[in-house]
Amino acid sequence: MISFKEAFQKVLDNTQDYGNEYVALDQSNNRILAEIILADRDFPPFDRATKDGIAISFDGVISSDHTFKASGIAPAGSPQQVLQNNSECIEVMTGAMVPKNADTVVMYEHVSQDNGTFLLLKPVTKGQNIHYQGSDVAKGEELLKPCIQITASEIGVLATVGKSEVLVKKLPKIAVIATGNELVEIDEKPLPYQIRKSNSLTLKGLLIEEKITADLYHLVDEPDLLKEKVKTLIDDYDILLLSGGVSKGKFDFLPEVFDTLGVEKIFHKVLQRPGKPFWFGKHRSSRTTIFSFPGNPVSTFANYHIYFKPWLNKTLGLSTSKFGVFLNEPITNKTDLTLFIGVTISINKGELFAKTLTTTGSGDLVGLSKIDGFIQLDPNQTVGSDNELVSFTPTRRMI
Numbered sequence: 001m002i003s004f005k006e007a008f009q010k011v012l013d014n015t016q017d018y019g020n021e022y023v024a025l026d027q028s029n030n031r032i033l034a035e036i037i038l039a040d041r042d043f044p045p046f047d048r049a050t051k052d053g054i055a056i057s058f059d060g061v062i063s064s065d066h067t068f069k070a071s072g073i074a075p076a077g078s079p080q081q082v083l084q085n086n087s088e089c090i091e092v093m094t095g096a097m098v099p100k101n102a103d104t105v106v107m108y109e110h111v112s113q114d115n116g117t118f119l120l121l122k123p124v125t126k127g128q129n130i131h132y133q134g135s136d137v138a139k140g141e142e143l144l145k146p147c148i149q150i151t152a153s154e155i156g157v158l159a160t161v162g163k164s165e166v167l168v169k170k171l172p173k174i175a176v177i178a179t180g181n182e183l184v185e186i187d188e189k190p191l192p193y194q195i196r197k198s199n200s201l202t203l204k205g206l207l208i209e210e211k212i213t214a215d216l217y218h219l220v221d222e223p224d225l226l227k228e229k230v231k232t233l234i235d236d237y238d239i240l241l242l243s244g245g246v247s248k249g250k251f252d253f254l255p256e257v258f259d260t261l262g263v264e265k266i267f268h269k270v271l272q273r274p275g276k277p278f279w280f281g282k283h284r285s286s287r288t289t290i291f292s293f294p295g296n297p298v299s300t301f302a303n304y305h306i307y308f309k310p311w312l313n314k315t316l317g318l319s320t321s322k323f324g325v326f327l328n329e330p331i332t333n334k335t336d337l338t339l340f341i342g343v344t345i346s347i348n349k350g351e352l353f354a355k356t357l358t359t360t361g362s363g364d365l366v367g368l369s370k371i372d373g374f375i376q377l378d379p380n381q382t383v384g385s386d387n388e389l390v391s392f393t394p395t396r397r398m399i
Contacts, residue, residue, distance in 0.1 A: 003379075004338035007270040007278070011307050014266060014282055015315040016289060018170040018238060025164055028150045030211045032169040032316045037144035040161045042134035046080070047098040051129040053091070054111060054118050055102035058126040060086030066120040074099060089118055098130055105129035147317035169316045172238035174214040176203045179244040179254065180295060181221050199243040199293075199300045206304055210312060214241070221245065223253045230254075231261050234288045241308070244295025246279040254292055255279060263290060271379070272338040275299040278307070301368050302340050305395050324389035325352040325375065333377040340393070342371035354392060372396055 002010075020034040049055065056068055068089035074081050076095035083090055083101040090099045098105065103126060110122045137143065143157055150158070150166070158166055178200040186196045200216050207214045215237075219229055226245075233240055245254035246268070255268060258281060268279045278299075279292035291308055293300040310320040325345065333339050343354035354375050357367060373394040377383065383390050 001269040001271055001276075002267050004270055004272045007267055007272075007280070008307065008310075010266050011280060011311050012314055014280075014289065015311060016172070016238070016287065017315070018172050020167050021170045022165045023168055025155060025158055025166055028158070028166045028168060029152070029155060031150050031166070031171075032318060033144060033146055033148050033150055033154070033166065034169050035146060035167040036142060037158065037161060037163065039137045039139050039141045039143055041139050043137040043160075044131050044133055044135070046133050048131040048133075049074075049092040049094060049096045049098055049105045049129065050131050051105055051107040052093050053105050053107040053109075053129065054089040055083065055092045055099050055105050056089045056124075057083060057086045057102055058104045058124070060088075061104070061120065061124050067117055068120075069117050072099075103127060103130070149318065171210070171212050172312075172315070173236075174207060174212055174239045174241060175217055175233050175237040176200045176207070176214045177217045177219055177233065177240060177242040179219045179221065179226075179242060183218060199295065199297055202297070202301060203241055203243070203304060219245075221253060223257065226253055226257045227260060230257055234261060234263070234283050234286055234290075238288060240288060240290045240292075241304075242290070242292040243300045244293075246292045247277040247294060258290065258292075263288075270338075271336060272340065273335070274340065275303040275306070276337070278303055280307075298342075298368060301395070302374055305374070305393050306340065323352065323373075323392040323394060325354040325392040326388070327375070327383055327390060328353050328355045330382070330384045331356065331377065332382040333380060336379045338379060339377040340374040341377065342367060343373060343375050343392070344370065345372040345392075345394075352392070354390070368395075 023031060054068060054070070060068065064087055068087060070091055071084060071088040072081050073091040074096040075093045078096065080097040081090055081099040083099045090102065092098065092105060104124060105128065106120060106124055107129060111118045111120055143161065144154060148154065178197050182194050183197045184190050184194050188196070190196055197218065204214050204216060217233065219226055242254065245252045258265065262285065263281045263283045265279070265281045269276055270278050274296070275294055277294045281290050282288065293303045313320045342357050344357060346353050346355070357370060373392055376391040376393065
Protein backbone atom coordinates (compact mmCIF):
# COMPACT_ATOMS: atom_id res chain seq x y z
CA MET A 1 0.00 0.00 0.00
CA ILE A 2 1.38 3.41 -0.93
CA SER A 3 0.83 6.91 0.43
CA PHE A 4 -1.62 9.32 -1.13
CA LYS A 5 1.19 11.60 -2.32
CA GLU A 6 2.89 8.68 -4.07
CA ALA A 7 -0.36 7.53 -5.66
CA PHE A 8 -1.27 11.03 -6.83
CA GLN A 9 2.13 11.53 -8.45
CA LYS A 10 1.98 8.14 -10.18
CA VAL A 11 -1.39 9.06 -11.66
CA LEU A 12 -0.03 12.37 -12.99
CA ASP A 13 3.04 10.59 -14.35
CA ASN A 14 0.82 8.49 -16.59
CA THR A 15 -1.09 11.08 -18.60
CA GLN A 16 -1.73 10.61 -22.31
CA ASP A 17 -1.90 12.76 -25.44
CA TYR A 18 -4.94 11.97 -27.56
CA GLY A 19 -4.09 14.42 -30.33
CA ASN A 20 -6.20 17.23 -31.78
CA GLU A 21 -9.35 17.59 -33.83
CA TYR A 22 -11.36 20.33 -35.52
CA VAL A 23 -14.81 21.15 -34.18
CA ALA A 24 -17.39 23.69 -35.31
CA LEU A 25 -17.15 26.97 -33.46
CA ASP A 26 -20.60 26.56 -31.94
CA GLN A 27 -19.48 23.20 -30.51
CA SER A 28 -16.23 24.49 -29.02
CA ASN A 29 -17.50 25.80 -25.69
CA ASN A 30 -15.45 24.35 -22.77
CA ARG A 31 -13.08 22.58 -25.16
CA ILE A 32 -9.31 23.12 -24.92
CA LEU A 33 -7.77 25.27 -27.65
CA ALA A 34 -4.93 23.57 -29.54
CA GLU A 35 -3.77 26.35 -31.88
CA ILE A 36 -2.47 29.90 -31.78
CA ILE A 37 -5.10 32.42 -32.85
CA LEU A 38 -3.79 35.51 -34.67
CA ALA A 39 -5.60 38.68 -35.63
CA ASP A 40 -6.51 38.43 -39.31
CA ARG A 41 -6.76 42.23 -39.56
CA ASP A 42 -6.41 45.31 -37.39
CA PHE A 43 -8.83 45.71 -34.47
CA PRO A 44 -10.74 47.85 -34.98
CA PRO A 45 -10.28 47.48 -38.76
CA PHE A 46 -10.97 51.19 -39.38
CA ASP A 47 -11.26 54.47 -37.48
CA ARG A 48 -14.62 53.89 -35.80
CA ALA A 49 -17.08 56.38 -34.36
CA THR A 50 -17.93 55.58 -30.75
CA LYS A 51 -20.90 57.94 -30.45
CA ASP A 52 -23.90 58.98 -32.53
CA GLY A 53 -23.23 62.54 -33.66
CA ILE A 54 -21.35 64.54 -36.27
CA ALA A 55 -17.91 63.97 -37.77
CA ILE A 56 -15.90 67.14 -38.37
CA SER A 57 -12.38 68.36 -39.06
CA PHE A 58 -10.91 69.91 -35.94
CA ASP A 59 -9.41 72.66 -38.10
CA GLY A 60 -12.97 73.74 -38.79
CA VAL A 61 -13.51 74.34 -35.07
CA ILE A 62 -10.62 76.77 -35.03
CA SER A 63 -11.47 78.65 -38.22
CA SER A 64 -15.32 78.77 -38.11
CA ASP A 65 -18.08 80.12 -35.92
CA HIS A 66 -18.60 76.60 -34.55
CA THR A 67 -21.39 75.84 -36.98
CA PHE A 68 -21.27 73.00 -39.48
CA LYS A 69 -23.68 72.19 -42.28
CA ALA A 70 -24.45 68.50 -42.71
CA SER A 71 -23.45 67.13 -46.11
CA GLY A 72 -24.34 63.48 -45.55
CA ILE A 73 -24.97 60.66 -43.09
CA ALA A 74 -22.81 57.59 -42.38
CA PRO A 75 -24.59 54.61 -40.78
CA ALA A 76 -22.69 51.64 -39.39
CA GLY A 77 -21.90 49.10 -42.08
CA SER A 78 -21.65 51.60 -44.94
CA PRO A 79 -18.56 52.48 -47.03
CA GLN A 80 -16.42 55.40 -45.94
CA GLN A 81 -17.64 58.82 -46.93
CA VAL A 82 -15.56 61.92 -47.64
CA LEU A 83 -15.79 65.23 -45.80
CA GLN A 84 -15.32 67.85 -48.55
CA ASN A 85 -14.45 70.97 -46.50
CA ASN A 86 -13.95 72.17 -42.94
CA SER A 87 -17.23 74.04 -42.73
CA GLU A 88 -19.27 70.91 -43.22
CA CYS A 89 -19.97 67.81 -41.17
CA ILE A 90 -21.25 64.32 -41.80
CA GLU A 91 -23.62 62.71 -39.38
CA VAL A 92 -22.23 59.40 -38.11
CA MET A 93 -23.70 56.56 -36.13
CA THR A 94 -21.91 54.48 -33.50
CA GLY A 95 -19.74 51.87 -35.22
CA ALA A 96 -19.57 53.74 -38.54
CA MET A 97 -16.34 54.49 -40.40
CA VAL A 98 -15.13 57.98 -39.61
CA PRO A 99 -15.31 59.92 -42.92
CA LYS A 100 -12.11 60.71 -44.78
CA ASN A 101 -10.72 64.15 -43.79
CA ALA A 102 -12.67 64.06 -40.49
CA ASP A 103 -10.74 63.63 -37.26
CA THR A 104 -13.25 64.41 -34.50
CA VAL A 105 -16.73 63.17 -33.55
CA VAL A 106 -19.12 65.31 -31.49
CA MET A 107 -22.05 63.51 -29.90
CA TYR A 108 -25.58 64.75 -30.62
CA GLU A 109 -26.02 65.72 -26.96
CA HIS A 110 -23.29 68.37 -27.36
CA VAL A 111 -24.71 70.14 -30.41
CA SER A 112 -27.91 71.89 -31.40
CA GLN A 113 -29.47 71.48 -34.83
CA ASP A 114 -31.34 73.99 -36.99
CA ASN A 115 -32.38 73.13 -40.52
CA GLY A 116 -29.41 70.83 -41.21
CA THR A 117 -26.82 73.07 -39.52
CA PHE A 118 -25.19 71.96 -36.27
CA LEU A 119 -23.87 74.35 -33.59
CA LEU A 120 -21.26 73.18 -31.07
CA LEU A 121 -22.44 73.68 -27.51
CA LYS A 122 -19.35 72.46 -25.63
CA PRO A 123 -15.58 72.60 -26.09
CA VAL A 124 -14.18 69.98 -28.48
CA THR A 125 -10.97 67.96 -28.24
CA LYS A 126 -9.29 66.78 -31.43
CA GLY A 127 -9.72 63.03 -31.91
CA GLN A 128 -12.53 62.63 -29.40
CA ASN A 129 -15.04 59.77 -29.72
CA ILE A 130 -12.92 57.88 -32.27
CA HIS A 131 -11.70 54.32 -31.79
CA TYR A 132 -8.61 54.31 -34.01
CA GLN A 133 -7.72 51.50 -36.42
CA GLY A 134 -5.40 48.94 -34.84
CA SER A 135 -5.50 50.63 -31.44
CA ASP A 136 -6.66 47.39 -29.77
CA VAL A 137 -4.76 44.78 -31.77
CA ALA A 138 -2.62 44.96 -34.90
CA LYS A 139 -2.96 42.45 -37.73
CA GLY A 140 -0.89 39.32 -37.03
CA GLU A 141 -0.84 39.85 -33.26
CA GLU A 142 -1.45 36.81 -31.05
CA LEU A 143 -4.94 36.85 -29.56
CA LEU A 144 -5.28 33.42 -27.92
CA LYS A 145 -2.74 30.86 -26.81
CA PRO A 146 -3.10 27.07 -26.93
CA CYS A 147 -4.13 25.12 -23.83
CA ILE A 148 -6.81 27.52 -22.64
CA GLN A 149 -10.40 26.53 -22.06
CA ILE A 150 -12.72 28.08 -24.61
CA THR A 151 -15.53 30.04 -22.98
CA ALA A 152 -18.06 32.51 -24.35
CA SER A 153 -15.38 35.23 -24.34
CA GLU A 154 -13.00 33.19 -26.48
CA ILE A 155 -15.82 32.19 -28.82
CA GLY A 156 -16.41 35.88 -29.49
CA VAL A 157 -12.74 36.34 -30.40
CA LEU A 158 -12.74 33.25 -32.61
CA ALA A 159 -15.84 34.44 -34.43
CA THR A 160 -14.29 37.87 -34.97
CA VAL A 161 -11.28 36.37 -36.77
CA GLY A 162 -13.44 34.07 -38.87
CA LYS A 163 -12.71 30.72 -37.20
CA SER A 164 -15.78 28.72 -38.15
CA GLU A 165 -13.81 25.60 -37.16
CA VAL A 166 -11.40 25.44 -34.25
CA LEU A 167 -8.53 23.07 -33.52
CA VAL A 168 -9.01 21.66 -30.03
CA LYS A 169 -7.56 18.93 -27.87
CA LYS A 170 -9.19 15.61 -28.65
CA LEU A 171 -11.12 14.17 -25.74
CA PRO A 172 -10.54 10.56 -24.68
CA LYS A 173 -13.17 7.94 -25.36
CA ILE A 174 -14.38 6.75 -21.96
CA ALA A 175 -16.36 3.77 -20.73
CA VAL A 176 -17.94 4.01 -17.28
CA ILE A 177 -18.42 0.56 -15.81
CA ALA A 178 -20.41 -0.47 -12.76
CA THR A 179 -19.69 -3.92 -11.35
CA GLY A 180 -21.68 -6.06 -8.96
CA ASN A 181 -24.55 -8.54 -8.91
CA GLU A 182 -26.48 -6.34 -6.50
CA LEU A 183 -27.06 -3.54 -9.00
CA VAL A 184 -30.33 -2.98 -10.87
CA GLU A 185 -31.53 -0.29 -13.27
CA ILE A 186 -32.83 2.94 -11.80
CA ASP A 187 -36.37 2.31 -13.10
CA GLU A 188 -36.56 -1.08 -11.37
CA LYS A 189 -37.86 -1.73 -7.87
CA PRO A 190 -34.94 -3.28 -5.97
CA LEU A 191 -35.36 -6.44 -3.96
CA PRO A 192 -34.22 -6.21 -0.33
CA TYR A 193 -30.69 -7.32 -1.26
CA GLN A 194 -30.36 -5.06 -4.31
CA ILE A 195 -29.58 -1.38 -4.96
CA ARG A 196 -30.12 0.87 -7.94
CA LYS A 197 -27.13 1.95 -10.01
CA SER A 198 -25.86 5.36 -8.95
CA ASN A 199 -22.07 5.52 -9.31
CA SER A 200 -22.06 5.10 -13.08
CA LEU A 201 -24.65 7.83 -13.58
CA THR A 202 -22.77 10.11 -11.19
CA LEU A 203 -19.57 9.61 -13.17
CA LYS A 204 -21.39 10.13 -16.47
CA GLY A 205 -22.79 13.41 -15.14
CA LEU A 206 -19.35 14.57 -14.01
CA LEU A 207 -17.87 13.75 -17.42
CA ILE A 208 -20.60 15.71 -19.21
CA GLU A 209 -19.24 18.77 -17.42
CA GLU A 210 -15.96 18.05 -19.24
CA LYS A 211 -17.78 17.80 -22.61
CA ILE A 212 -17.22 14.02 -22.58
CA THR A 213 -20.13 11.70 -23.35
CA ALA A 214 -19.25 8.38 -21.75
CA ASP A 215 -20.78 4.99 -22.52
CA LEU A 216 -22.26 3.06 -19.59
CA TYR A 217 -21.80 -0.64 -18.86
CA HIS A 218 -22.75 -3.04 -16.08
CA LEU A 219 -20.64 -6.13 -15.46
CA VAL A 220 -21.64 -8.94 -13.12
CA ASP A 221 -19.24 -10.60 -10.71
CA GLU A 222 -18.36 -13.63 -12.81
CA PRO A 223 -14.66 -14.04 -13.73
CA ASP A 224 -15.04 -15.41 -17.26
CA LEU A 225 -17.66 -12.86 -18.26
CA LEU A 226 -15.63 -10.08 -16.69
CA LYS A 227 -12.53 -11.13 -18.60
CA GLU A 228 -14.38 -11.30 -21.91
CA LYS A 229 -16.10 -7.95 -21.55
CA VAL A 230 -13.16 -6.04 -20.07
CA LYS A 231 -10.96 -7.25 -22.93
CA THR A 232 -13.42 -5.79 -25.44
CA LEU A 233 -13.65 -2.54 -23.53
CA ILE A 234 -9.86 -2.21 -23.38
CA ASP A 235 -9.75 -2.59 -27.17
CA ASP A 236 -12.52 -0.04 -27.75
CA TYR A 237 -11.82 2.76 -25.26
CA ASP A 238 -9.03 5.08 -24.18
CA ILE A 239 -10.08 5.10 -20.53
CA LEU A 240 -12.06 2.75 -18.32
CA LEU A 241 -13.63 4.22 -15.19
CA LEU A 242 -14.86 1.38 -12.99
CA SER A 243 -16.58 1.28 -9.63
CA GLY A 244 -16.54 -1.83 -7.48
CA GLY A 245 -14.72 -5.13 -7.67
CA VAL A 246 -11.31 -4.09 -6.31
CA SER A 247 -11.62 -4.60 -2.55
CA LYS A 248 -10.79 -7.77 -0.59
CA GLY A 249 -14.13 -9.54 -1.03
CA LYS A 250 -14.32 -13.01 -2.53
CA PHE A 251 -16.23 -11.60 -5.50
CA ASP A 252 -13.81 -8.74 -6.22
CA PHE A 253 -12.29 -10.31 -9.33
CA LEU A 254 -11.09 -7.25 -11.23
CA PRO A 255 -7.41 -7.14 -10.14
CA GLU A 256 -6.98 -10.76 -11.26
CA VAL A 257 -8.84 -10.06 -14.53
CA PHE A 258 -6.64 -7.02 -15.25
CA ASP A 259 -3.49 -9.06 -14.68
CA THR A 260 -4.71 -11.84 -16.98
CA LEU A 261 -5.47 -9.33 -19.76
CA GLY A 262 -2.00 -7.76 -19.71
CA VAL A 263 -2.85 -4.61 -17.76
CA GLU A 264 0.12 -3.22 -15.85
CA LYS A 265 -0.80 -2.50 -12.25
CA ILE A 266 0.76 0.81 -11.31
CA PHE A 267 -0.66 0.62 -7.80
CA HIS A 268 -3.47 -0.97 -5.83
CA LYS A 269 -4.58 0.38 -2.45
CA VAL A 270 -3.69 3.77 -1.06
CA LEU A 271 -3.26 4.93 2.51
CA GLN A 272 -6.31 7.17 2.39
CA ARG A 273 -9.94 7.33 3.47
CA PRO A 274 -12.28 7.15 1.66
CA GLY A 275 -11.08 5.25 -1.40
CA LYS A 276 -8.34 3.02 0.02
CA PRO A 277 -8.84 0.07 -2.44
CA PHE A 278 -8.31 2.31 -5.52
CA TRP A 279 -6.65 0.36 -8.39
CA PHE A 280 -4.79 2.20 -11.17
CA GLY A 281 -3.06 0.79 -14.23
CA LYS A 282 -2.46 0.87 -17.96
CA HIS A 283 -2.76 -1.79 -20.63
CA ARG A 284 0.70 -2.67 -21.94
CA SER A 285 -0.15 -2.64 -25.66
CA SER A 286 -3.28 -0.54 -26.19
CA ARG A 287 -2.22 2.01 -23.54
CA THR A 288 -5.78 2.14 -22.26
CA THR A 289 -5.72 3.79 -18.84
CA ILE A 290 -7.81 2.19 -16.11
CA PHE A 291 -9.13 3.91 -12.99
CA SER A 292 -10.86 1.27 -10.87
CA PHE A 293 -12.49 2.90 -7.88
CA PRO A 294 -14.03 1.22 -4.83
CA GLY A 295 -17.74 0.61 -5.23
CA ASN A 296 -19.11 2.74 -2.40
CA PRO A 297 -20.46 6.10 -3.57
CA VAL A 298 -18.30 8.45 -1.51
CA SER A 299 -15.08 6.66 -2.54
CA THR A 300 -15.96 6.79 -6.23
CA PHE A 301 -17.02 10.44 -6.01
CA ALA A 302 -13.95 11.52 -4.01
CA ASN A 303 -11.42 9.63 -6.13
CA TYR A 304 -12.87 11.07 -9.34
CA HIS A 305 -12.20 14.61 -8.11
CA ILE A 306 -8.95 13.86 -6.31
CA TYR A 307 -7.26 11.76 -9.02
CA PHE A 308 -9.12 11.65 -12.31
CA LYS A 309 -9.92 15.34 -12.72
CA PRO A 310 -6.27 16.47 -12.24
CA TRP A 311 -5.18 13.63 -14.56
CA LEU A 312 -7.60 14.78 -17.25
CA ASN A 313 -6.55 18.40 -16.83
CA LYS A 314 -2.89 17.53 -17.28
CA THR A 315 -3.71 15.29 -20.26
CA LEU A 316 -5.45 18.26 -21.93
CA GLY A 317 -2.72 20.73 -21.04
CA LEU A 318 -4.58 22.48 -18.23
CA SER A 319 -3.45 23.17 -14.70
CA THR A 320 -5.58 22.16 -11.74
CA SER A 321 -6.51 25.01 -9.44
CA LYS A 322 -5.40 24.57 -5.85
CA PHE A 323 -7.43 25.99 -2.99
CA GLY A 324 -6.68 26.60 0.64
CA VAL A 325 -9.45 27.11 3.17
CA PHE A 326 -9.70 27.98 6.83
CA LEU A 327 -11.59 25.73 9.23
CA ASN A 328 -14.48 26.80 11.42
CA GLU A 329 -13.29 24.37 14.08
CA PRO A 330 -10.03 22.55 14.93
CA ILE A 331 -9.66 19.03 13.58
CA THR A 332 -7.16 16.21 14.14
CA ASN A 333 -6.30 13.20 12.01
CA LYS A 334 -5.14 10.51 14.44
CA THR A 335 -4.52 7.90 11.74
CA ASP A 336 -1.69 7.04 9.36
CA LEU A 337 -4.09 7.67 6.44
CA THR A 338 -4.67 10.79 4.38
CA LEU A 339 -8.25 11.76 5.13
CA PHE A 340 -10.64 13.49 2.74
CA ILE A 341 -13.50 15.02 4.67
CA GLY A 342 -16.63 16.47 3.12
CA VAL A 343 -17.24 20.13 3.95
CA THR A 344 -19.46 23.04 3.12
CA ILE A 345 -17.86 26.36 2.25
CA SER A 346 -18.76 29.87 3.32
CA ILE A 347 -17.09 33.16 2.40
CA ASN A 348 -16.21 35.78 4.99
CA LYS A 349 -14.39 38.96 3.94
CA GLY A 350 -13.14 37.28 0.80
CA GLU A 351 -11.76 34.20 2.56
CA LEU A 352 -13.05 30.62 2.31
CA PHE A 353 -14.08 28.82 5.49
CA ALA A 354 -14.89 25.11 5.68
CA LYS A 355 -17.34 23.38 7.99
CA THR A 356 -17.27 19.61 8.26
CA LEU A 357 -20.45 17.60 7.88
CA THR A 358 -21.55 14.62 9.92
CA THR A 359 -21.59 11.55 7.70
CA THR A 360 -22.66 7.95 8.01
CA GLY A 361 -19.57 6.77 6.12
CA SER A 362 -18.47 5.82 2.62
CA GLY A 363 -21.97 4.77 1.61
CA ASP A 364 -23.55 8.12 2.49
CA LEU A 365 -24.75 9.03 -0.99
CA VAL A 366 -27.17 11.67 0.28
CA GLY A 367 -24.33 13.41 2.12
CA LEU A 368 -22.54 14.00 -1.18
CA SER A 369 -25.38 16.25 -2.30
CA LYS A 370 -24.72 18.54 0.66
CA ILE A 371 -20.96 19.10 0.39
CA ASP A 372 -18.99 21.64 -1.61
CA GLY A 373 -15.83 19.54 -1.63
CA PHE A 374 -13.26 17.70 0.46
CA ILE A 375 -10.57 19.01 2.75
CA GLN A 376 -7.37 16.98 2.95
CA LEU A 377 -5.75 16.06 6.23
CA ASP A 378 -2.34 14.44 6.11
CA PRO A 379 -1.49 11.53 8.42
CA ASN A 380 -1.42 12.57 12.09
CA GLN A 381 -2.09 16.20 11.16
CA THR A 382 -3.82 18.66 13.48
CA VAL A 383 -5.27 21.83 12.01
CA GLY A 384 -6.43 24.68 14.23
CA SER A 385 -9.10 27.23 13.47
CA ASP A 386 -6.90 30.34 13.56
CA ASN A 387 -5.14 31.41 10.34
CA GLU A 388 -4.11 27.91 9.30
CA LEU A 389 -4.99 26.84 5.77
CA VAL A 390 -5.90 23.31 4.76
CA SER A 391 -5.96 21.91 1.21
CA PHE A 392 -9.41 21.83 -0.40
CA THR A 393 -10.72 19.96 -3.48
CA PRO A 394 -13.98 21.48 -4.77
CA THR A 395 -16.68 19.21 -6.09
CA ARG A 396 -18.99 21.95 -7.30
CA ARG A 397 -18.52 25.45 -8.74
CA MET A 398 -17.87 27.88 -5.93
CA ILE A 399 -19.23 30.98 -7.71
